[in-house]
Amino acid sequence: MASPILGYLDPEFLAVMDNTMALLRHLFQTENELSITLPGTGMSAMEAAVCNVVQPGDEVVVGIHGFFGQRLAEIVERHGGTAVRVEVGFGQVIRADQIEVALDAHPDAKMVAVVHGETSAGIRQPLKDIGKLVREREKLFLVDTVCSLGGAHIPVDEYLIDICYSGGQKCIGGPAGISCITLNDRAMAVIDSRSRPVDTWYLDLTLIRKYWLSDRGYHHTAPGSLIYALHEALRLVQEEGLQERFARHQKCGDLLKAGLTQLGLELFGDPENRLPMLTCVMIPDGVDDAAVRGRLLQDYGIEIVGGFGPLKGKAWRIGLMGYSCSERNVHYLIAALREIL
Amino acid sequence: MASPILGYLDPEFLAVMDNTMALLRHLFQTENELSITLPGTGMSAMEAAVCNVVQPGDEVVVGIHGFFGQRLAEIVERHGGTAVRVEVGFGQVIRADQIEVALDAHPDAKMVAVVHGETSAGIRQPLKDIGKLVREREKLFLVDTVCSLGGAHIPVDEYLIDICYSGGQKCIGGPAGISCITLNDRAMAVIDSRSRPVDTWYLDLTLIRKYWLSDRGYHHTAPGSLIYALHEALRLVQEEGLQERFARHQKCGDLLKAGLTQLGLELFGDPENRLPMLTCVMIPDGVDDAAVRGRLLQDYGIEIVGGFGPLKGKAWRIGLMGYSCSERNVHYLIAALREIL
Numbered sequence: 300m301a302s303p304i305l306g307y308l309d310p311e312f313l314a315v316m317d318n319t320m321a322l323l324r325h326l327f328q329t330e331n332e333l334s335i336t337l338p339g340t341g342m343s344a345m346e347a348a349v350c351n352v353v354q355p356g357d358e359v360v361v362g363i364h365g366f367f368g369q370r371l372a373e374i375v376e377r378h379g380g381t382a383v384r385v386e387v388g389f390g391q392v393i394r395a396d397q398i399e400v401a402l403d404a405h406p407d408a409k410m411v412a413v414v415h416g417e418t419s420a421g422i423r424q425p426l427k428d429i430g431k432l433v434r435e436r437e438k439l440f441l442v443d444t445v446c447s448l449g450g451a452h453i454p455v456d457e458y459l460i461d462i463c464y465s466g467g468q469k470c471i472g473g474p475a476g477i478s479c480i481t482l483n484d485r486a487m488a489v490i491d492s493r494s495r496p497v498d499t500w501y502l503d504l505t506l507i508r509k510y511w512l513s514d515r516g517y518h519h520t521a522p523g524s525l526i527y528a529l530h531e532a533l534r535l536v537q538e539e540g541l542q543e544r545f546a547r548h549q550k551c552g553d554l555l556k557a558g559l560t561q562l563g564l565e566l567f568g569d570p571e572n573r574l575p576m577l578t579c580v581m582i583p584d585g586v587d588d589a590a591v592r593g594r595l596l597q598d599y600g601i602e603i604v605g606g607f608g609p610l611k612g613k614a615w616r617i618g619l620m621g622y623s624c625s626e627r628n629v630h631y632l633i634a635a636l637r638e639i640l
Numbered sequence: 641m642a643s644p645i646l647g648y649l650d651p652e653f654l655a656v657m658d659n660t661m662a663l664l665r666h667l668f669q670t671e672n673e674l675s676i677t678l679p680g681t682g683m684s685a686m687e688a689a690v691c692n693v694v695q696p697g698d699e700v701v702v703g704i705h706g707f708f709g710q711r712l713a714e715i716v717e718r719h720g721g722t723a724v725r726v727e728v729g730f731g732q733v734i735r736a737d738q739i740e741v742a743l744d745a746h747p748d749a750k751m752v753a754v755v756h757g758e759t760s761a762g763i764r765q766p767l768k769d770i771g772k773l774v775r776e777r778e779k780l781f782l783v784d785t786v787c788s789l790g791g792a793h794i795p796v797d798e799y800l801i802d803i804c805y806s807g808g809q810k811c812i813g814g815p816a817g818i819s820c821i822t823l824n825d826r827a828m829a830v831i832d833s834r835s836r837p838v839d840t841w842y843l844d845l846t847l848i849r850k851y852w853l854s855d856r857g858y859h860h861t862a863p864g865s866l867i868y869a870l871h872e873a874l875r876l877v878q879e880e881g882l883q884e885r886f887a888r889h890q891k892c893g894d895l896l897k898a899g900l901t902q903l904g905l906e907l908f909g910d911p912e913n914r915l916p917m918l919t920c921v922m923i924p925d926g927v928d929d930a931a932v933r934g935r936l937l938q939d940y941g942i943e944i945v946g947g948f949g950p951l952k953g954k955a956w957r958i959g960l961m962g963y964s965c966s967e968r969n970v971h972y973l974i975a976a977l978r979e980i981l
Contacts, residue, residue, distance in 0.1 A: 300641035302863055304809075304816070306943050338817055339680045339842060342860040346842040374841045406645055468645075468861065475645070476679055476863025499681060499714045499840045501687040509782055519683040520809065522817025525866070602647050 322533035330453035331381040334481040341445040341466025344478035347502040355379030366419035390568030395428035416447030421579030430459035435490035472621030473532035477525040498517035558633035663874035669795035675822040682786040682807025685819035696720030703734035707760035736769035757788030760948035762920030791889040813962030814873035818866040865940035878882040884970030899974035
């Protein structure tokens with residue numbers, strides 16, 4: 300973050316961009332040429348993934364099992380599309396046959412969108428069966444991995460994902476304020492065949508692609524420091540090894556869940572599909588949510604967060620992502636919670 | 641940039657946000673409560689300024705005297721508006737009476753938009769008379785100061801500007817990837833009375849306002865490092881003093897123009913309205929554009945940039961912004977150019 304800045308067209312900076320793309324392809328486990336960063340947070344990537352595809356009147360099937368699925372549907376509608384909502388309860392996952400019913404009812408739908416790591420509920424959405432179904436129906440498959448990329452196995456090409464994005468600061472361990480996205484040729488062909496330009500100029504991938512891939516045309520001033528930092532984070536991901544990194548997240552997540560259970564706390568959501576990097580646990584009866592979180596932060600320097608939506612005031616959410624995902628941190632939190640509770 | 645990160649709702653981080661707003665009000669010379677950063681580059685601020693106001697069918701009078709005015713008009717049209725173009729030649733400024741003619745012909749226009757520092761032509765657009773006119777006609781006045789804020793006197797309230805924005809990395813001297821914007825109550829009243837939500841969720845100022853001003857509701861993960869760095873840059877602006885900083889930019893800009901003239905080079909554009917922080921100078925006949933810029937970069941570590949649009953291959957553009965704006969840098973560049981030419 301503190302390295303000197305180069306011009307956004309400096310040959311040495313262009314080389315950093317090229318390396319960043321190569322590292323992103325490794326992380327996304329994809330051959331997609333267009334694997335790039337976007338100059339905004341993970342939410343800008345969510346908007347870019349939607350607004351580049353959706354034109355007014357388009358239908359998109361959106362799987363919803365928490366806050367971020369709802370947001371995806373809202374963004375589809377902001378851009379004039381219709382969100383066909385396939386909604387399951389908080390803590391559940393969306394089944395492929397539920398998506399199939401929606402596609403049968405909406406055969407013209409252009410895309411199916413789901414959130415892989417639903418941080419609001421601590422749930423990991425299975426992708427493989429939905430990916431096959433969506434490809435058979437010749438739709439696009441969009442997957443949000445803001446919470447999970449870098450901490451769980453998400454092979455974009457193998458799972459037949461057409462558009463996938465993430466933030467910089469979660470399991471990748473880079474800075475906030477930058478995000479990354481990958482799109483395959485199927486997705487770009489749909490975008491290139493739009494009948495009108497994308498309504499959001501800043502996130503128009505046909506313009507951003509020119510800067511990253513072809514004529515290096517000016518679109519925005521690259522956030523150099525953020526790209527350097529994300530590049531370094533991605534290099535560390537590669538150095539650790541993808542499978543080793545996923546295993547670390549799984550091991551620490553399992554350790555945390557075991558520790559919480561030993562404390563007598565109840566984990567939230569479908570036991571078969573809990574995220575490793577984000578654990579959602581019910582607050583015991585009679586325990587003061589804010590007081591416990593305040594003591595953790597003040598006395599132990601540990602920040603855990605409250606529940607979202609229907610879990611507000613009822614659950615805690617505990618992240619173990621990237622650098623912070625260590626056995627030592629798990630032991631420390633469990634010890635602190637034991638003392639406080 | 642290298643300071644440890646706080647959570648986006650951490651009380652200490654909220655205090656940094658509050659201080660940043662106070663420093664931005666100082667820099668924009670405004671009382672506007674909504675004086676905030678946006679999680680994207682200066683171009684995201686341009687889009688936010690337009691897309692929050694414009695609904696499909698709205699007319700916006702856009703003054704165009706270079707590349708960035710054209711871009712403003714394009715963004716108006718992306719969002720379904722009609723851009724009423726008031727176009728003058730590269731190197732000229734837009735006169736208030738030209739805007740008046742456009743408003744007479746388009747009495748329902750919602751907004752007038754101009755670029756203060758047109759970096760593509762090195763031209764400083766006068767604002768005072770246009771501001772008065774626009775206020776009399778009860779329209780909104782949008783001014784782009786990406787290139788110039790922090791390096792020239794732009795008193796937002798005194799000039800009756802309703803929406804004003806800038807990037808982080810130019811005369812403010814902060815990082816790229818973050819931008820700042822201020823809107824007064826007139827502008828927010830127009831935005832609050834929209835008949836439909838902003839088409840771009842990521843840049844919806846009614847949502848972003850909630851995070852900065854009222855209930856601190858989650859919209860995006862704040863780019864903490866960028867906000868810290870911008871905060872520090874703004875603190876340095878305040879420490880130097882606005883008038884002292886503007887005078888430094890003016891003095892160095894004048895020195896550069898005098899030095900270039902002494903070298904026999906011809907300055908571009910209206911002599912009465914040249915920017916201090918960005919000087920546009922014609923390339924002498926027979927001189928190889930790329931070769932000179934290459935030698936400056938390789939042998940002297942100085943980067944100057946080529947011309948845009950009609951000036952491509954015909955002019956150089958030389959920035960003196962923020963930290964880089966020093967008499968020493970001017971002397972060094974002039975000496976280098978003398979040797980090379």
